[in-house]
Amino acid sequence: MVSAQPPSSDGVDRLLTLQEAADGLKVHYMTAYRWVRKGELPAFKAGGRLRVRTSDLAHFMTQRRVDVASPSRDPGRTDWPLHVDRLVALLLMGKGVDAGGLVRKVVADGAAAGDVYLHLIAPALHRVGEAWAKGEATVADEHRATEIAAAVMARLGGHFRRRGPSRGTAITMTPPGDQHALGSAMAADFLRAASYDVHHLGPNVPLDDLRLFLQVVPTDVVCVSITTSGLDPSVYPELVNAASEGDGATVVVGGQGADAAAAEAAGAVYLERLQDLTQHLEHVAGGR
Numbered sequence: 001m002v003s004a005q006p007p008s009s010d011g012v013d014r015l016l017t018l019q020e021a022a023d024g025l026k027v028h029y030m031t032a033y034r035w036v037r038k039g040e041l042p043a044f045k046a047g048g049r050l051r052v053r054t055s056d057l058a059h060f061m062t063q064r065r066v067d068v069a070s071p072s073r074d075p076g077r078t079d080w081p082l083h084v085d086r087l088v089a090l091l092l093m094g095k096g097v098d099a100g101g102l103v104r105k106v107v108a109d110g111a112a113a114g115d116v117y118l119h120l121i122a123p124a125l126h127r128v129g130e131a132w133a134k135g136e137a138t139v140a141d142e143h144r145a146t147e148i149a150a151a152v153m154a155r156l157g158g159h160f161r162r163r164g165p166s167r168g169t170a171i172t173m174t175p176p177g178d179q180h181a182l183g184s185a186m187a188a189d190f191l192r193a194a195s196y197d198v199h200h201l202g203p204n205v206p207l208d209d210l211r212l213f214l215q216v217v218p219t220d221v222v223c224v225s226i227t228t229s230g231l232d233p234s235v236y237p238e239l240v241n242a243a244s245e246g247d248g249a250t251v252v253v254g255g256q257g258a259d260a261a262a263a264e265a266a267g268a269v270y271l272e273r274l275q276d277l278t279q280h281l282e283h284v285a286g287g288r
Contacts (some may be wrong), residue, residue, distance in 0.1 A: 013053040018043065021052040025061065026159050031108050035060075040110075078111045080119040087124040091145035092137055096152075103152050113159035114193070117186045118275055121149055125182065126256075146182065153185060160189040166197050167281075168220035171249070173201040173210070175224055175235050183225035183255050186274060191223065194278040207238050214246030221281065224268075226255040233259060236266035252277065 016024070021041070022032035033050075035041040042056040083106055090099040106116060128145045131137040137145075172188040174180060181203040188200040199217060201210075214222075222243050236253070243249040251268040254277070263270040271277055 013055050015046070015051045016054060016057065018050040018052060021057050024057060026113075026161070027107075034108070035110070078106065078109070078115070078119070080123075083120050084123045084127065087120060088127045088131075091124060091128055091148055092131065092141055094141075094144050094148070096148040099148050100152050100155060103156070107156070107159070113156050114190065114275070116156065117153070117189070121153065121182075122186070122274075125149055149182060150185070153182065153189070157189060160193040162193055162195045165195065167195045168197070169199070169218060170196040170221040170223055171199050171201060171210075171213070171217075171219050172223045172225070173205040174203040175226060175231065175239065176204060176206055177231055177235075178226055178228040178257070179203045180225075180227035183227055183274075184223070187223045187225055187254075187277060190274065190277055191221070194281065196221070196281075207235075207242050210239075211242045211245055214242060214249065218247045219243075219249040220247075222249045222251045223277065224251065224253045224255075226253060226258040229257040231257065231259075233262040236262045236268055240267045252280070 018032055018036065019029055021043075022029045025032060032041060036043045036050065041052065041060050043050045043052050045051070083102065086102055087099060090102065103116060103120065106120065107113060111120075125146065128137065128142055132139065132142040170188075170191045172184040172191065174184050184202065185200060188198045191198050199213075199219075201213070210222075222239065224239060236259070239253075240251050243251050251266075252271060253263040253268045254271045254274060258270060260270040260272070269280065271280060
């Protein structure tokens with residue numbers, strides 16, 4: 001609902017246009033307008049245009065947890081299991097347009113993009129992988145579903161761009177023998193949202209090439225996503241050694257195929273959940 005009341009004249013609040021508020025929320029103008037019409041985002045008309053107080057915008061962001069670097073503490077407001085079921089069906093049928101439409105609707109209804117990664121796309125891809133393992137889907141079906149998901153993620157990428165000073169440089173990748181790229185791509189977006197400059201190297205990166213890259217590009221964090229189980233344990237110390245040959249970057253390892261004991265024995269940081277990544281880096285930075 002749009003209020004007809006003028007703003008307070010205490011001089012504390014700055015008034016924003018609805019477009020400026022939408023830019024601050026990293027959503028489309030019509031999404032912000034929908035929130036105004038539903039009475040969720042306070043706004044009023046002045047000079048024929050919708051205006052939003054900065055204090056109301058800050059409160060709305062706190063309540064809604066729009067910050068994609070820190071996914072919502074209450075993702076339960078969205079019926080994730082229902083959406084996962086629908087997305088799995090669309091992915092396996094190869095309906096890319098409909099899959100993209102489903103994700104856009106979930107975001108438009110107020111879900112943070114980070115929650116969409118964690119509670120919709122990742123579980124749906126896991127289900128697709130299970131279907132392949134059970135013989136219910138072919139390799140072609142699984143590859144097609146992955147490509148559709150990658151295209152959907154590419155369209156969500158804008159939600160993870162942050163303005164402001166850089167907090168450091170990060171590399172995201174998978175090690176030799178791991179061809180599953182989407183976990184590292186999700187990590188790349190989470191790091192971008194946390195104001196890191198990210199070099200996303202993608203899947204199956206040879207360690208000699210990583211060493212050369214690190215000698216040229218000063219890097220703070222090497223984030224390694226491992227989906228394939230049973231990788232040679234020697235990969236972990238080799239990753240840490242490659243990082244030490246550069247500027248001594250921290251190696252962070254995660255993913256359903258990662259070996260926590262091997263990673264920690266090698267001196268890498270093991271994180272079980274993707275949503276813990278930026279929180280861990282903030283803790284490390286705060287301790288310096």
